[in-house]
Amino acid sequence: MVATGWLFTRKAKITENTNQASPLRHTNIRMVIVSAISFFLGLQFSHLTALFQTDFSAGGLIDSDATEYMTWAPDEIEQAQRRKRGTRRRRKPNQSNAHKKKKKNKPLPRYHDSNYTKESFEPLPWSLPKPSSTRYQTSEEFMADYIALKRKHNIPLPWEQDKYKEDKVTLPRPIIGLNFPKSATLTMSEYFACGGITSTHTTTQDGRIGICMMENHLKDKPPMEGCNTHRNRKNEETKPIEVIFDIGLQGPPCYYASVHDGGLENIAKHYPEGTIMLVTRNATKWFNSFEGWGGILKAWGQRSCGFDGSLEGEGMEYWNDLYMSNRSKRQYWLDFYEAHTQKIREFALKHLSLTYVEVELENDKMAEQLELYTGVKQSCVQVCHPGPHWIRKHDTTSKCHPKGEEPPSIDTEEANEYSDDEDNTFVEFNRLR
Numbered sequence: 001m002v003a004t005g006w007l008f009t010r011k012a013k014i015t016e017n018t019n020q021a022s023p024l025r026h027t028n029i030r031m032v033i034v035s036a037i038s039f040f041l042g043l044q045f046s047h048l049t050a051l052f053q054t055d056f057s058a059g060g061l062i063d064s065d066a067t068e069y070m071t072w073a074p075d076e077i078e079q080a081q082r083r084k085r086g087t088r089r090r091r092k093p094n095q096s097n098a099h100k101k102k103k104k105n106k107p108l109p110r111y112h113d114s115n116y117t118k119e120s121f122e123p124l125p126w127s128l129p130k131p132s133s134t135r136y137q138t139s140e141e142f143m144a145d146y147i148a149l150k151r152k153h154n155i156p157l158p159w160e161q162d163k164y165k166e167d168k169v170t171l172p173r174p175i176i177g178l179n180f181p182k183s184a185t186l187t188m189s190e191y192f193a194c195g196g197i198t199s200t201h202t203t204t205q206d207g208r209i210g211i212c213m214m215e216n217h218l219k220d221k222p223p224m225e226g227c228n229t230h231r232n233r234k235n236e237e238t239k240p241i242e243v244i245f246d247i248g249l250q251g252p253p254c255y256y257a258s259v260h261d262g263g264l265e266n267i268a269k270h271y272p273e274g275t276i277m278l279v280t281r282n283a284t285k286w287f288n289s290f291e292g293w294g295g296i297l298k299a300w301g302q303r304s305c306g307f308d309g310s311l312e313g314e315g316m317e318y319w320n321d322l323y324m325s326n327r328s329k330r331q332y333w334l335d336f337y338e339a340h341t342q343k344i345r346e347f348a349l350k351h352l353s354l355t356y357v358e359v360e361l362e363n364d365k366m367a368e369q370l371e372l373y374t375g376v377k378q379s380c381v382q383v384c385h386p387g388p389h390w391i392r393k394h395d396t397t398s399k400c401h402p403k404g405e406e407p408p409s410i411d412t413e414e415a416n417e418y419s420d421d422e423d424n425t426f427v428e429f430n431r432l433r
Contacts, residue, residue: 111207194380251304
């Protein structure tokens, strides 16, 4: 309105100064146009004032408000806002899924880590030996000494006995793999499954193998009691589990039968004629593969396991000094890995009723040696990779493939990060897990 008054006054002066030079009708037309413009501006000003006082957050407008205060906006904006509000209010179930029942959560298995917390679980005592000559033997050299000792005591080797020759596998059951993670645990589990016997890796239908073995150990029960069967979901047939690999976990709870005190003894006590098995690996290659695998080393160190030697007990001072003296910790874990192999070998030499089999991952005779000891054909040794990441990166459906038939990598650089042997120097089985 101020603009209108100013224009009228200005127009009057101009008219007076020009002595009515312009026709009166022209003046009247201009006055009408100015009045119309002023009226329109005044109307929009009132709308804008109300607009800034209104809540336009999600759900802040009711339909009547939305109709009034969206008149200033372009039509497509108004329609989009109304569609969005309508979608929130009238969302209907997907017709294709309407008939489906709501999926029920499966109950947790009996042996599950949710039963343990860092606060409630105290690390268990463990021990590994100081270096001896046994530590530095190759797998072939040690197996030659082990077999000679068995013959000396007139203890038959199962793969040379007639009663096993007609069996699918020429080893006594159960077969318990003691490999550390990233040392062919999946490869060996798949190997025995290929041989035709029931084999499992990491878990059974009853939960984590490591938790089952730990609880049985602490109760002086057979290691696999309560987790030693597998039910076929198709025909409901239940079979005993004959082979287990990847039997430890970093926790909480943390338990490795071959590291924690009494774990190996519990196996020998309840399965005196069973088989313990170990696949060794070059310690440096193992560390390179293991270091970035899910932060396990942190749990092994100062968290759930106390594998840094910080626990009280016999021999802990030696390991703690070794841990503290290695700034990068790399050499410590190399020594830890090799001491683990040494402990198992020394245990096997003292418990000859057990059958012990050891092969070396980097040995190009590995498949041949496995066939000799187990009776399972060499072609069952496959190249396996753990976890779903590798499967996605190679656009495949299987973790394991025959040697030479691995699918090409979609992202070579990232896929190599998840392989078991980053330097890829070994030709035969350098990428086996």
